[in-house]
Every structure is written in structure tokens, then in C-alpha cells.
Amino acid sequence: MSPSFQTILAALQRHGVEFAVVGGVAAVLHGAPVTTFDLDTLVRVDEKNADRLLAAFDEINARYRGHAPPLKPVREDILAGKHLLLMTDAGPLDVLGFIGRDDRYEDLCTRFETVRLEGVDFSILGLDELIRQKRAMGREKDLIALRLLEAVKREREGE
Numbered sequence: 413m414s415p416s417f418q419t420i421l422a423a424l425q426r427h428g429v430e431f432a433v434v435g436g437v438a439a440v441l442h443g444a445p446v447t448t449f450d451l452d453t454l455v456r457v458d459e460k461n462a463d464r465l466l467a468a469f470d471e472i473n474a475r476y477r478g479h480a481p482p483l484k485p486v487r488e489d490i491l492a493g494k495h496l497l498l499m500t501d502a503g504p505l506d507v508l509g510f511i512g513r514d515d516r517y518e519d520l521c522t523r524f525e526t527v528r529l530e531g532v533d534f535s536i537l538g539l540d541e542l543i544r545q546k547r548a549m550g551r552e553k554d555l556i557a558l559r560l561l562e563a564v565k566r567e568r569e570g571e
Contacts, residue, residue, distance in 0.1 A: 416503035417451045420472055422532050423502075427468040430456035432524045432535040434511055434542070436557070441527055442539050443567075444560040450504035454537070455490075456517040457509045462490040465507065472500040512545045539565055 417437060424431055433441065436448025455461060466487060468474075475482040477499045485496050485507075493509030493516075510516050524535035537545070543565065546558040 419502035438536045457493040
């Protein structure tokens with residue numbers, strides 16, 4: 413995983429943000445050889461977590477991608493529960509209020525796994541749920557990742 417992603421994850425963790433890594437980075441952490449250019453995080457959407465996110469955003473200088481002059485997310489943006497496509501000093505970060513067909517943090521938190529990387533513990537979407545989400549999305553890039561994730565699962569199961 414990219415050192416820049418580790419910087420972002422460490423900042424989120426330091427500020428106590430409730431989040432899980434989903435998408436391409438989660439696939440990589442499960443062992444799938446995929447390429448990804450941004451860090452996708454599913455976050456709990458509530459007032460306390462919004463405040464924690466804003467503190468982390470300040471630390472990593474998060475701002476919306478493609479805006480000149482730079483535009484920073486505000487509390488209301490987070491509480492809207494949509495997708496925030498951000499750039500940080502450590503690279504791109506997508507903050508997602510939901511994934512798939514409106515699956516929220518609370519809906520999926522029992523399907524998270526904990527990973528420790530460079531002394532930082534954080535949650536990622538479990539392999540089975542990641543496979544389910546990729547299958548449901550059905551986009552070409554998701555179907556490619558799906559085949560790789562299914563191969564990882566077969567390998568883990570000893571097939």
C-alpha cells in the first residue's frame with residue numbers, strides 16, 4: 413500500500429474517525445493484485461464522526477478535487493451522507509456515506525475485519541462482503557476486481 417494512503421489512514425485513526433477501507437485498497441489488503449489510485453473509505457454519518465472527520469481533514473489538508481480555488485468540505489457536506497471526492501496533501505481520498513445499493517457503515521460494520529499496518533489498526537470491508545459489493549455494482553472495473561477477489565477466496569479456502 414502506498415505510503416500516502418498510510419498517512420491518510422493514520423490521520424483518520426488519530427482523530428478517532430469511524431471508517432472502514434472499501435474498494436481497491438481493501439481488495440489489495442485482501443491480497444488481490446489490483447491497481448487503485450484513491451483511498452475509498454466508508455464512514456459513519458453522524459455529528460460526532462463529522463467533527464472527527466473535519467479535524468482529520470484539517471491535518472491532511474483535504475479539499476474537493478477539481479476546484480479552483482480549493483474548496484474544503486464542511487460539516488453539512490459530511491452529514492448529507494453522500495460521496496466526498498477529495499484531494500489531500502497525501503493523495504486522493506473518497507469519503508463515502510454509503511456503498512452499493514445504499515449500504516451504510518452501520519449496515520456493514522459486522523462485516524468489517526481489522527488490519528494492522530505500520531502500527532495503525534483500521535477496519536476494512538471483509539472479503540465476502542467486498543465480493544458481494546463488487547458483484548452488485550457490476551461495472552467493468554468491478555467485474556475485473558471481482559474475478560481477482562474470487563481467486564483470493566478460493567486460494568484461502570484451499571481450492
